[in-house]
Amino acid sequence: MMRDFVYQVAPSRVIFGPGTLAQVDAEIERLGCKRAFLLSTSFQAADLAALANQLGPLAAGQFTDATMHTPLAVTARALAAYDACGADCIVALGGGSTIGLGKAIAYRNDAPQIVVATTYAGSEVTDILGQTEDGVKSTVRGPKIRPEVVIYDPTLTTGLPIAMSVASGLNAMAHAVEGLYAPDANPVTSLLAVEGIRALRDALPAITRDPADIDARGEALYGSWLCGVVLGSVAMSLHHKLCHTLGGSCDLPHAETHAILLPHSAAYNAAAAHDALAPAAALFGGDLAGGLHDLARSLGAPLALKDLGLARDDLDRVADMAVKNPYANPRPVTRDGILALLTRAYDGTRPAT
Numbered sequence: 001m002m003r004d005f006v007y008q009v010a011p012s013r014v015i016f017g018p019g020t021l022a023q024v025d026a027e028i029e030r031l032g033c034k035r036a037f038l039l040s041t042s043f044q045a046a047d048l049a050a051l052a053n054q055l056g057p058l059a060a061g062q063f064t065d066a067t068m069h070t071p072l073a074v075t076a077r078a079l080a081a082y083d084a085c086g087a088d089c090i091v092a093l094g095g096g097s098t099i100g101l102g103k104a105i106a107y108r109n110d111a112p113q114i115v116v117a118t119t120y121a122g123s124e125v126t127d128i129l130g131q132t133e134d135g136v137k138s139t140v141r142g143p144k145i146r147p148e149v150v151i152y153d154p155t156l157t158t159g160l161p162i163a164m165s166v167a168s169g170l171n172a173m174a175h176a177v178e179g180l181y182a183p184d185a186n187p188v189t190s191l192l193a194v195e196g197i198r199a200l201r202d203a204l205p206a207i208t209r210d211p212a213d214i215d216a217r218g219e220a221l222y223g224s225w226l227c228g229v230v231l232g233s234v235a236m237s238l239h240h241k242l243c244h245t246l247g248g249s250c251d252l253p254h255a256e257t258h259a260i261l262l263p264h265s266a267a268y269n270a271a272a273a274h275d276a277l278a279p280a281a282a283l284f285g286g287d288l289a290g291g292l293h294d295l296a297r298s299l300g301a302p303l304a305l306k307d308l309g310l311a312r313d314d315l316d317r318v319a320d321m322a323v324k325n326p327y328a329n330p331r332p333v334t335r336d337g338i339l340a341l342l343t344r345a346y347d348g349t350r351p352a353t
């Protein structure tokens, strides 16, 4: 039986394929802009310099200090540099950290954004901005935040280290798994979610065998795009709240935390969201949580929160925080249930459903 739903199509232009980095020039002009402000992390500064060279006079300035979780102090410096060079648009090259900085600038001055996405985090297609001040992370949403143009060029991802590729790919899958049981899920986001999970399930093993496999890199970017659209379209639940808490209060790395928790949050909701998760479970022989754990293990992903430096004593505090603000989740969120989930994730035990 088809249930009622609302589906709002998010306006963004996506350019996909090997070599599409060459189209940044044309996309700047298509937006009616002439002076792009280029962003990256320090790690990708050489790639950004090459892009500046490609753009010639279209490149007005560069900023290579993008930082995980978008600290306000970094945004203030980047905004000052944007104004100083007389820029009229943003080109962000990188993963969620760099994209977050571009969004933070656009949130304040409504600059048009072109994103060249080089991880699988999915931020490039959402209207969500997470920023931190004094170690506290808060989230805002709004139409100025979502980038106008996204370029997916798989050739730029062959240098993404295998460990980062795997963690980032599992991070993307987490958006899709939660999207399937979201209270505002609809038939279209569910199709995108299942296809996104399928693409990453197939691509990640091939990438670990050969990180330069351009077909696998393309398939992973395609899957991460679909999973990102799901993240930007429907509400996230328990898994994302727990990762947000662990990232914000225990300073755990973003993608790895998602990768470790995903099988356990899938197990927590497996019975309560059985029907919604069934198409994803079918991709893993009928057992989504166990299948995700086995996939992560086979890919060499981190499996245990203790390996990220979390102390066992932190689990109680995280469980307390996780039940503080209620939110929609298929299975009721109880402190005992969350503590059991966190304990399994801490030890890296195969999830039981």
Ligand code: NAD
Residues within 6 Å of the ligand: 041, 042, 043, 044, 068, 069, 070, 094, 095, 096, 097, 098, 100, 118, 119, 120, 121, 122, 123, 124, 126, 127, 128, 129, 130, 156, 157, 158, 159, 160, 161, 164, 168, 231, 254, 255
């Ligand atoms: P990241 O952007 O921090 O990248 C990790 C490192 O890998 C960086 O040094 C980066 O320069 C490098 N890197 C990225 N792509 C590379 C490539 N192709 N080759 C070589 N090196 C590369 O990691 P991430 O997981 O993409 O982003 C995490 C951040 O994004 C977090 O702050 C998270 O909260 C945020 N995020 C936001 C949303 C949203 O919708 N707002 C969604 C997902 C993630």
